[in-house]
Amino acid sequence: MPVKNRFAELLPEITEWRRDLHENPEILFETHRTSAVVAEKLRGFGCDEVVEGIGRTGVVGVIKGRATGSGKVIGLRADMDALPIHEQTGVPHASKTDGAMHACGHDGHTAMLLGAAKYLSETRNFDGTVILIFQPAEEGGGGGKEMCDDGMMDRWNIEEVYGMHNWPGKPVGSFAIRPGAFFAATDQFDITFEGKGGHAAKPHEVIDTGVMTAHAITALQTIVSRNADPIQNIVVSVTSMESSSKAFNVIPQRVQVKGTVRTMTDATRDLAETRIREIVAGICTTFGGTADITYHRSYPVMRNHAEQTDFAAEVARAVSGECEEAPLVMGGEDFAFMLEERPGAYILVGNGESAPVHHPEYDFTDETIPAGCSWWAEVVERRMPAA
Numbered sequence: 001m002p003v004k005n006r007f008a009e010l011l012p013e014i015t016e017w018r019r020d021l022h023e024n025p026e027i028l029f030e031t032h033r034t035s036a037v038v039a040e041k042l043r044g045f046g047c048d049e050v051v052e053g054i055g056r057t058g059v060v061g062v063i064k065g066r067a068t069g070s071g072k073v074i075g076l077r078a079d080m081d082a083l084p085i086h087e088q089t090g091v092p093h094a095s096k097t098d099g100a101m102h103a104c105g106h107d108g109h110t111a112m113l114l115g116a117a118k119y120l121s122e123t124r125n126f127d128g129t130v131i132l133i134f135q136p137a138e139e140g141g142g143g144g145k146e147m148c149d150d151g152m153m154d155r156w157n158i159e160e161v162y163g164m165h166n167w168p169g170k171p172v173g174s175f176a177i178r179p180g181a182f183f184a185a186t187d188q189f190d191i192t193f194e195g196k197g198g199h200a201a202k203p204h205e206v207i208d209t210g211v212m213t214a215h216a217i218t219a220l221q222t223i224v225s226r227n228a229d230p231i232q233n234i235v236v237s238v239t240s241m242e243s244s245s246k247a248f249n250v251i252p253q254r255v256q257v258k259g260t261v262r263t264m265t266d267a268t269r270d271l272a273e274t275r276i277r278e279i280v281a282g283i284c285t286t287f288g289g290t291a292d293i294t295y296h297r298s299y300p301v302m303r304n305h306a307e308q309t310d311f312a313a314e315v316a317r318a319v320s321g322e323c324e325e326a327p328l329v330m331g332g333e334d335f336a337f338m339l340e341e342r343p344g345a346y347i348l349v350g351n352g353e354s355a356p357v358h359h360p361e362y363d364f365t366d367e368t369i370p371a372g373c374s375w376w377a378e379v380v381e382r383r384m385p386a387a
């Protein structure tokens, strides 16, 4: 496997960085220590420029090639944030922070991009400029969007962007990718039913928010089964129900219901929002209460660009000998915002037979590092070849 020899040499060092990040997880935009560690290492590698505070706690590093005459500029992006999960791996490098854990492998992503940065700073065997993008708040906070909103793409004249995520269940160091829609749009809805609370033994005197909620949750399932084109991909999940009463003999005045919608096209996304509003309005008419609905459109569909996807797959085949077609993923990915601003591609790298991401027993597999780092380095050296 033509993983670059330098990364086999650097594996113990990069593993140490990865485990240090794993021990010190930080959530959303609170990646203060992580960002400081990243910036310090980038400066130590001799990057031409290191800027902190892009998208609040994001870090950008710049490495110029031996030549820059091509004028090409490529952005490579890693995420740095952890999740509010209590770690149960029992590994020696487990989280030292209760209730925070690197359960999505962003510690590995950050370490691999740092490894690539070290190699690219040493060798500079390319004609152009590499922009290293370390973003906070991938897990629902839109840190990538904030980096874009801070003008990152124009400030550094980024022409293309690439991203990578580890994938449990895929052999270590193997790759998978797909062109076009890849990760889903992720929306959140929040519905508060308001009725008329009262004594549970006098149902004729109340407007029962519990009954309204039960009907609504059942009816919302028909968006997928009866409204959406069965060929389309859509998820509607109700995930939280909170009653204003905890008593067994009180009809609650209010019930709050939360959930998420995942879609792969704008039409399905619009349909889901419209139907949620119509169904809830209908339930209110039927049972006599009222409802307040907030529908928040969060990450858009993440779409890989065709040409960059072909290139990314070609690099993956050069590194590991193969590159499978990845399945559609109904999860969301903040990198979607970067791919809306610039052409690029996002690839999956195998994490082996680990627990799934977002699971308290998940851990990033360090043996993935040489392949991941090699892919980053090859993307740069092949896309901006030195004369």
Ligand SMILES: [Zn+2]
Binding pocket: 104, 139, 357, 358
């Ligand atoms: Zn995640």
Ligand SMILES: [Zn+2]
Binding pocket: 104, 105, 106, 138, 165
């Ligand atoms: Zn992730």
